[in-house]
Amino acid sequence: MAGHNDRDRRSDAPRAETGARGEVRTLADIARLAGVSAGTVSRALAGKSLVNVETRERIRALARQHGFRPNQMASKLRSRRTGVIGVVIPLGHEKRQHISDPFFLTLLGHLADELTESGYDLMLSRAIPDGTSDWLERMTGSGMVDGVIIIGQSNQFDVIELVAATYRPLVVWGHCRKGQTHCVVGTDNEAGGRLAARHLIEAGARRLIFLGDTSGIEIATRFRGAAAAAQQAGVPLSHVSAGLAGEEMGPQIRAALAEMDLGIDGIVAATDLIAMSALRTLHETGRSVPDDVQIIGFDDLPLAAQTMPPLTTIRQEIALGARRMVERLKARIEGEGAHSLVMEPRLVRRASTRG
Amino acid sequence: MAGHNDRDRRSDAPRAETGARGEVRTLADIARLAGVSAGTVSRALAGKSLVNVETRERIRALARQHGFRPNQMASKLRSRRTGVIGVVIPLGHEKRQHISDPFFLTLLGHLADELTESGYDLMLSRAIPDGTSDWLERMTGSGMVDGVIIIGQSNQFDVIELVAATYRPLVVWGHCRKGQTHCVVGTDNEAGGRLAARHLIEAGARRLIFLGDTSGIEIATRFRGAAAAAQQAGVPLSHVSAGLAGEEMGPQIRAALAEMDLGIDGIVAATDLIAMSALRTLHETGRSVPDDVQIIGFDDLPLAAQTMPPLTTIRQEIALGARRMVERLKARIEGEGAHSLVMEPRLVRRASTRG
């Protein structure tokens, strides 16, 4: 037998308050009460088939009555599956170290839905990359999760590649570079950028600017697409790096617009949020949208339909993306393969452009 | 075995590499390599003081070199502390079972920051209450977390009270009812409601409506405050229940406004989001804000400053609230007490009212 009395007493001391009352904290406790073995209780509570219905119900009643829940840590350790998915948001190139990006948050919400649906818990981790891959391996290598989802590559593309080489149950939202190792779900940002610029040009814009910080790969790609479309049409497009933090963005944009107030008549915003900020700034400086300046966003967040005028934008399928990510992750957890998915962006016409 | 050759050429290489090498997955493996015992490795990796510096470095180097990380499940089981805080969002009275509320998401972001700062991981759970307290006890009673934060009481006030009676490390965002058991951090919603209505009235509004679904206790309280202020001033205030889901809100609000188009000149919106929706609807129906109708929001989310006109609103201190919640939770985990905190709301004047 395992339990020496004196030893137990010692370890009970610190938990005196717990120990005071009825003490039903382990399978063994329930087992004693039910007059069966711990193994049987385990099977009964897990709903295994090979338990007598009558005993099972008796055990379950007992458990309910005592508010007993099996310790998950023990269960997970033994069964070698955690039922938890780690969701990591790398805050690499962002100035403010804060999860505030509405796009990420929206995606996170949908991921929470999908994962819950599939019976997984979600462990959220705000990661601040430090030059090593530690921020990621902390999740992947800890035995805490069955799989990991990364929201946005930030400037950590290479680190992710490295880890993905040996850690399979990993799915990433973001940019797809051809030949890459890690499984990614995302939007064709270059096509999105093209779509945006082209739409503006077709709607009559003749001088464009692209508003957004291109140090992350996704927005850089949007810029590339926009630039390509502009060049093809022979329309000039300049780039103004607008930071991501909401507060400072207004002045930043105002400065940018003032500086280049030479007949800009079309703005490609890297995100809806930036577009919204630009919208306000233009309004304040007395320019009308879309008459004086047309503006197009990216993402199609719910609030894009709520601005005034409502925002024409390039839509990313966030909810669908979340579902696809979870599907792929589950496949990978099961040891199957799963390829990357690049979704087509879609132009959503609203009133901020004349298209 | 999982690896079929034909499936995924890419996946075979990395897996081979993992499988091929010496499989260093446990403390014992490292111990063997270092020629010491598992206990010593444990101490070395945990940075315990009583290990020879030289051995410690040798062990750490070995661990690093093999990419070894101690299994957290085992560690947590043994040490009886998980380093994880559960964050639960009860979706009780909401129509759509989806975490989308920007206020919650914003609070969640700040909580993630604060918890990370304090060295905790965050386990997110979307809970759909089913009439029992299971959605909560699933977290509290599982040994998975050291403490729990609930974002919003929804319509589960009593369930939370019940659980809080026996589970100490629990802090809730929401409404504070006097004499309640559970530790809550939140805003004085009644004062906020009063503030909102009073501001509108002082700014000249003479017929008010309150826009928002009052089945949650927080918004119900805001309504009560607004109603009290209106009555005191002898100004009529009617209530229109606007759902929370963004999509359907527009039509809902439009219908409401049409129906009671009898000189409404002031709108108390239960949240900024509702206010934003109302703003749009009013614009579409040709009424100008604040000239024809004044409107005030609640929350002061970042986007309140971005609407057109910028939204006058009742500010809740979200970031501060998050910090206070985490402080209190940590105290409770340590076995100390922590009292509820009701923060004062603050009027933020912008252009959607004439005040």
Added chain:
DNA sequence: ATGAAAGCGCTAACAA
């Protein structure tokens, strides 16, 4: 259908 027994990988009390 149930019990007994052997750990999952780690930590910590105790001994040396």
Added chain:
DNA sequence: TTGTTAGCGCTTTCAT
């Protein structure tokens, strides 16, 4: 300073 040892609470063969 280090090794030894006894579990943390559960799941899962292997017997019966």
